[in-house]
Amino acid sequence: MRAVTVAGKDMLPVLENKDLPVAGLDEVVLQLYASAMNHRDVWITKGLYPGIRYGCTMGSDGCGTYLGQEYIINPGLGWGDSEQAQSSSFRVLGVPDEGTFADNIAIDRKYLHPKPDHLSVHQAAALPLAGVTAYRALLSRARATAGEKVLITGIGGGVALMAMQFALAQGCAVFVTSSDPDKIHKAKSMGASEGYNYKDPDWPKKLAADAGGVDVVIDGACGAGFSSLVKVCNPGGRIAFYGATAGPVDSLNPQAVFWKQLSILGSTMGSESDFALMVDFVAKHRVTPVIDEVIPLDNFESGFRRMAAGSQFGKIVFSH
Amino acid sequence: MRAVTVAGKDMLPVLENKDLPVAGLDEVVLQLYASAMNHRDVWITKGLYPGIRYGCTMGSDGCGTYLGQEYIINPGLGWGDSEQAQSSSFRVLGVPDEGTFADNIAIDRKYLHPKPDHLSVHQAAALPLAGVTAYRALLSRARATAGEKVLITGIGGGVALMAMQFALAQGCAVFVTSSDPDKIHKAKSMGASEGYNYKDPDWPKKLAADAGGVDVVIDGACGAGFSSLVKVCNPGGRIAFYGATAGPVDSLNPQAVFWKQLSILGSTMGSESDFALMVDFVAKHRVTPVIDEVIPLDNFESGFRRMAAGSQFGKIVFSH
Numbered sequence: 001m002r003a004v005t006v007a008g009k010d011m012l013p014v015l016e017n018k019d020l021p022v023a024g025l026d027e028v029v030l031q032l033y034a035s036a037m038n039h040r041d042v043w044i045t046k047g048l049y050p051g052i053r054y055g056c057t058m059g060s061d062g063c064g065t066y067l068g069q070e071y072i073i074n075p076g077l078g079w080g081d082s083e084q085a086q087s088s089s090f091r092v093l094g095v096p097d098e099g100t101f102a103d104n105i106a107i108d109r110k111y112l113h114p115k116p117d118h119l120s121v122h123q124a125a126a127l128p129l130a131g132v133t134a135y136r137a138l139l140s141r142a143r144a145t146a147g148e149k150v151l152i153t154g155i156g157g158g159v160a161l162m163a164m165q166f167a168l169a170q171g172c173a174v175f176v177t178s179s180d181p182d183k184i185h186k187a188k189s190m191g192a193s194e195g196y197n198y199k200d201p202d203w204p205k206k207l208a209a210d211a212g213g214v215d216v217v218i219d220g221a222c223g224a225g226f227s228s229l230v231k232v233c234n235p236g237g238r239i240a241f242y243g244a245t246a247g248p249v250d251s252l253n254p255q256a257v258f259w260k261q262l263s264i265l266g267s268t269m270g271s272e273s274d275f276a277l278m279v280d281f282v283a284k285h286r287v288t289p290v291i292d293e294v295i296p297l298d299n300f301e302s303g304f305r306r307m308a309a310g311s312q313f314g315k316i317v318f319s320h
Numbered sequence: 321m322r323a324v325t326v327a328g329k330d331m332l333p334v335l336e337n338k339d340l341p342v343a344g345l346d347e348v349v350l351q352l353y354a355s356a357m358n359h360r361d362v363w364i365t366k367g368l369y370p371g372i373r374y375g376c377t378m379g380s381d382g383c384g385t386y387l388g389q390e391y392i393i394n395p396g397l398g399w400g401d402s403e404q405a406q407s408s409s410f411r412v413l414g415v416p417d418e419g420t421f422a423d424n425i426a427i428d429r430k431y432l433h434p435k436p437d438h439l440s441v442h443q444a445a446a447l448p449l450a451g452v453t454a455y456r457a458l459l460s461r462a463r464a465t466a467g468e469k470v471l472i473t474g475i476g477g478g479v480a481l482m483a484m485q486f487a488l489a490q491g492c493a494v495f496v497t498s499s500d501p502d503k504i505h506k507a508k509s510m511g512a513s514e515g516y517n518y519k520d521p522d523w524p525k526k527l528a529a530d531a532g533g534v535d536v537v538i539d540g541a542c543g544a545g546f547s548s549l550v551k552v553c554n555p556g557g558r559i560a561f562y563g564a565t566a567g568p569v570d571s572l573n574p575q576a577v578f579w580k581q582l583s584i585l586g587s588t589m590g591s592e593s594d595f596a597l598m599v600d601f602v603a604k605h606r607v608t609p610v611i612d613e614v615i616p617l618d619n620f621e622s623g624f625r626r627m628a629a630g631s632q633f634g635k636i637v638f639s640h
Contacts, residue, residue, distance in 0.1 A: 084556030085581040141581075222574040236404030244574035252572055254542040254564035258586035261405040263461075265584075266577035 002320075003057040004101035004300045009047035012301050013058055013101075021098065021106035028066050028109050030073070034125035035100040035297070036061035037316040038158060039243075042308050044095050051096045059318075060093045062100030063115055063125040070115040072124050073100065073107055074275040076132060083140075083271050092129070092269065100125075101300065103320055113276065116283040126289035126315035127282065129269075130158035133242050135278035136270035137218050138163050139170070142238040142263075146171030148215040151207070151232060153198065153225075156183040156313045159242055161290050163218045164192060169285035175211055177203065183313055190290075204228045213237075221246040230256050240265040290314030322640075323377040324421035324620045329367035332621050333378055333421075341418065341426035348429050350391060352384035354445035355420040355617070357636040358478060359563075362628050364415050371416045379638075380413045382420030383435055383445040390435040392444050393420065393427055394595040396452060403460075403591050412449070412589065420445075421620065423640055433596065436603040446609035446635035447602065449589070450478035453562050455598035456590035457538050458483050459490070462558040462583075466491030468535040471527070471552060473518065473545075476503040476633045479562055481610050483538045484512060489605035495531055497523065503633055510610075524548045533557075541566040550576050560585040610634030 003018040023029050041058055043049055060075040077097060080087025093099055098106070115124045137159075138144050150167040154160050155176035167174045168191045176187045177198040184195030194210050196203035207214070213234035219226070223246025229239050230253060237260060257264065270278065281287070292312040295303045296319050303316045323338040343349050361378055363369055380395040397417060400407025413419055418426070435444045457479075458464050470487040474480050475496035487494045488511045496507045497518040504515030514530050516523035527534070533554035539546070543566025549559050550573060557580060577584065590598065601607070612632040615623045616639050623636045 082556060086555065141583075222572075235406070236402060241574060242578055244578070249572035249574060250570070252542075252569035254561060254569060254586070256586075257584075258562055258564070258588045260586065261461075261588065262586045263583060264577075266574070266580065266582045268578045268581065 001103035002297060004059065004297065006044060006052060006054050006056050006058060006095060008054060011045065012304055013045060015298065015300065018057070018102065020104055023106050026108050026110070027106045028112070029104050029106050030062070030064040030066050030071060030112070031104055032062045032064035032100055032102065032320050033121040034063050034320060035059045035318045036126045037303050037307050037318070038129050039307065040092065041094070042304060045304065049095065053096050056095045057098045057102045058094050059099035059101035060129045061125050061127070062105060063121045064105070066112070070121065070124070071112040072115050072128050074111040074113060074132070074272065075129050076269045076272070076275065077111065079271050083273060086269065101297065101318060113279050116279060118283070118286045119288065122291060122294050122317045122319065123289050126291055126317055130162045130315065131278050131282065131289070132270035132275045133159045133268070134162035134166055134218070135281065136274045137240040137242050137267040138166050138216070140270065140274050141265045141267045142216045142218065142240040144170055144172050144216045149173045149175065149211050149213070150216045150218065151175045151177070151214040151229070153177045153217070153219045153229070154221055154245070155187045155192070155195065156180065157220060158315050159220060160218070161314055164190065165287050166281065169281070169287055172216070173211070175207060175214060186313055198225060204232050207232050216240070222249050223247045224250055227251055227253060230262065233260060233262055235260045238263045238265060240267050242267050292316050294319050321423035322617060324379065324617065326364060326372060326374050326376050326378060326415060328374060331365065332624055333365060335618065335620065338377070338422065340424055343426050346428050346430070347426045348386050348432070349424050349426050350382070350384040350386050350393070350432070351424055352382045352420055352422065352640050353441040354383050354640060355379045355638045356381035356446045357623050357627050357638070358449050359627065360412065361414070362624060365624065369415065373416050376415045377418045377422045378414050379419035379421035380449045381445050381447070382425060383441045384425070386432070390441065390444070391432040392435050392448055394431040394433060394452070394592065395449050396589045396592070396595065397431065399591050403593060406589065421617065421638060433599050436599060438603070438606045439608060442611060442614050442637045442639065443609050446478070446611055446637055450482045450635065451598050451602065451609070452590035452595045453479045453588070454482035454486055454538070455601065456594045457560040457562050457587040458486050458536070460590065460594050461585045461587045462536045462538065462560040464490055464492050464536045469493045469495065469531050469533070470536045470538065471495045471497070471534040471549070473497045473537070473539045473541055473549070474565070475507045475512070475515065476500065477540060478635050479540060480538070481634055484510065485607050486601065489601070489607055492536070493531070495527060495534060506633055518545060524552050527552050536560070542569050543567045544570055547571055547573060550582065553580060553582050555580045558583045558585060560587050562587050612636050614639050
């Protein structure tokens with residue numbers, strides 16, 4: 001079967017021919033129709049992960065079929081029993097475990113969830129990792145409720161877009177930031193109330209003028225801009241972040257945080273319960289992941305180049 | 321009646337003779353037996369608060385009598401209806417409202433709570449502000465549960481000591497920090513498992529060796545030491561802080577926060593519900609606030625000097 005595998009540090013992955021996987025105890029072999037990329041895949045090709053194994057099949061997101069039923073895969077393996085945090089044996093599917101950028105995968109059946117009926121196999125493949133990350137940050141951690149105002153930074157990325165769609169489905173008013181006016185325009189066409197260029201130093205003032213303040217922030221950047229997120233929060237606000245593409249938080253004003261009773265919540269991936277709740281939420285609200293481009297698996301290199309450039313709006317999906 | 325009032329910036333307060341207060345609508349005039357100091361009182365004499373009014377009676381904590389019943393006062397005025405955060409009309413009793421360092425006070429009866437039976441009037445006067453601040457941070461915000469490990473920084477201060485006593489009553493194992501070996505010794509004699517000098521750069525390693533890690537941190541310092549608090553947290557850990565005596569948080573490692581799913585929770589004072597729950601908790605567990613010294617109200621200057629020096633262990637109480 002075809003498999004896209006890790007070639008080495010700072011090298012694009014390669015397409016290999018591998019033997020069909022064999023199902024272990026509690027496992028099934030899923031025939032994959034589609035998979036989807038995450039930033040994680042690019043970072044792995046840059047050697048920026050522990051436990052990278054050359055020759056390992058990449059990919060965390062997948063949709064496929066087993067005995068006539070279509071499934072998506074929960075890519076959070078070995079979370080453990082606590083809802084508060086993952087266990088020390090937790091890992092994300094796709095390096096060091098054999099991933100989804102292949103024609104078949106052997107996977108523990110407990111990670112399979114029936115594909116929501118309203119999604120195509122391409123849309124469904126775009127859901128798992130971004131979906132569970134956005135769900136946990138927005139709903140399990142920040143507990144956004146109907147009528148609240150939610151700010152989502154860096155709109156265009158898979159998690160940010162999914163968080164926006166979930167917040168809109170939850171009945172929240174959504175505000176977004178991006179450095180790309182086109183991405184803001186697209187977000188507004190999907191239902192965002194307003195968008196701001198985070199490179200404009202006055203964006204927090206503009207948001208304050210439009211919204212008064214926000215109750216929830218979903219951020220994947222951190223960095224120097226984090227202090228603005230504290231500023232725009234209403235009393236009782238919650239800032240959940242799932243990444244730090246802009247680096248460390250270099251200054252935090254504690255008086256603003258304690259006087260406004262803010263909660264700053266780190267979040268990564270999600271529990272098995274988060275995943276199941278996310279799939280139910282997506283089915284109930286008929287949320288459809290945004291696809292940037294569907295690319296044949298054989299042309300995986302163009303997907304890696306597009307994601308490394310950061311110009312995508314939505315998920316990059318491989319059709320197998 | 322006697323009243324200790326604000327004299328001016330960088331001046332000790334003065335003892336004045338004031339007219340007896342007159343009860344307004346919904347108010348009663350409480351005859352005060354005792355009051356207690358908070359850091360806030362020292363900061364007010366340094367001019368470090370908005371809304372300082374010269375001639376205003378100081379003091380947030382008090383215990384007194386009205387129609388034969390003994391009461392303590394909830395010093396959090398005008399919190400409002402949300403448990404998440406105080407309203408914009410919230411203020412702490414004692415500047416700009418007339419406070420408790422006086423023989424009598426006119427106060428809305430909704431802020432009166434019967435004195436817990438097991439406490440003397442001096443012990444009861446030591447409870448309100450530190451008690452509600454510690455209760456909200458430890459139990460409403462960080463939700464410490466029995467069996468968890470709790471780190472309390474800067475032991476010796478009123479809130480830190482109360483948080484330690486509440487955590488012990490809740491069934492938690494408590495670890496403390498201080499720069500004063502004597503304060504650590506006293507905390508251990510009250511039930512703390514171990515204590516560390518936060519000026520020793522290896523204290524997080526020593527805590528890790530003793531405890532493995534902690535589930536909850538209650539901090540009033542922030543500053544450069546905050547990164548050590550992130551380090552010593554177990555996955556799913558919660559860091560609640562109610563002050564920032566050491567200044568801004570100058571560096572926060574976001575990867576540690578999101579990978580460990582940490583929650584960083586600002587907290588100040590507490591809601592009316594927090595106060596009522598705190599009084600119930602204190603009565604149920606027979607928690608007795610630690611008194612550093614009982615001073616006659618006429619000698620208030622020695623209390624202000626002692627608190628400004630920071631050498632106290634527990635509350636400084638004025639006997640009226």
